[in-house]
Amino acid sequence: MSAPQDIARTRYGSFWQRFAASWIDRLVFMPLFVAQAFVESQSRGAAFVLAIPVAAASVGYSIWFHGRGGRTPGKRVMGIRVVRTTGEPIGWRQAWMRSSVDVLFAAVGVVGSFVALSAIADADYYGTDWMHRATRLADLQPEWLAWSGTAAVLWTWSEVVVMLFNSRRRALHDLIAGTIVVSDQPSQAVQPQPAGAYLFDTGAAP
Numbered sequence: 335m336s337a338p339q340d341i342a343r344t345r346y347g348s349f350w351q352r353f354a355a356s357w358i359d360r361l362v363f364m365p366l367f368v369a370q371a372f373v374e375s376q377s378r379g380a381a382f383v384l385a386i387p388v389a390a391a392s393v394g395y396s397i398w399f400h401g402r403g404g405r406t407p408g409k410r411v412m413g414i415r416v417v418r419t420t421g422e423p424i425g426w427r428q429a430w431m432r433s434s435v436d437v438l439f440a441a442v443g444v445v446g447s448f449v450a451l452s453a454i455a456d457a458d459y460y461g462t463d464w465m466h467r468a469t470r471l472a473d474l475q476p477e478w479l480a481w482s483g484t485a486a487v488l489w490t491w492s493e494v495v496v497m498l499f500n501s502r503r504r505a506l507h508d509l510i511a512g513t514i515v516v517s518d519q520p521s522q523a524v525q526p527q528p529a530g531a532y533l534f535d536t537g538a539a540p
Contacts, residue, residue: 344421346503347414347515349494358408363392371464378451378459385447389440393433401429413518416508424513431511435489442482450474 370388374381399406404424405415416424416432430437450471458470489506497505502514 344514345517345519346501347409347412347517348503349498351412351414351517352409352497352503352505352515355406355408355412355414358411359395359406362407363395366391375464375467378454378456381451382448385444385451389444393436393440396436397426397429397433400424400432401426409515414515415518416513416515419512419514424511428511428513432507432513434510435507439482439486439489442479446475446479446482447471449476449479 366388370384374384396406400416401424403415404417409415416428418424418428453474454467454470459467462470493505493507496509497503504514508514
């Protein structure tokens with residue numbers, strides 16, 4: 335386990351560091367998604383079988399790497415890591431809490447996929463391009479799940495807004511888990527803040 339972060343010399347991870355790290359992690363997953371798309375285009379049964387493992391892998395990736403070492407491969411490349419607000423390394427509890435909303439959206443997505451795959455006609459699934467198939471599957475998802483797409487977009491943007499407007503660059507999932515994202519490079523001394531610090535800090539961003 336890593337040594338506690340020196341909060342008095344903390345340099346918080348910037349928006350662009352975190353943005354770049356997220357895209358690096360997406361690139362790591364790209365081969366899996368390409369393979370999934372190809373296999374599913376050949377068999378609707380395979381789409382059923384792969385729905386849960388792929389969703390579990392997409393959220394499990396973040397939970398595993400954060401729980402094991404406080405950062406994903408993308409964060410490692412960008413020189414940032416997740417720690418508790420006290421500077422101590424995070425554990426599995428914080429890793430799960432940071433991804434709790436993503437787990438919810440993933441579970442909802444799997445349910446919607448199962449319903450749509452059960453309802454789509456063979457003519458709409460096979461022999462068409464991937465865009466037509468994806469559009470048709472989206473149309474066949476149950477109406478009671480219509481909120482999930484809008485909620486996911488709102489959640490993503492609220493994460494960005496909250497992170498940009500507080501001095502310690504904490505996104506909503508950091509507030510849920512009691513964590514901060516810090517840089518490997520120390521900064522000038524700042525006053526440590528308790529775990530229950532207010533959402534919108536008054537100090538200037540580092």
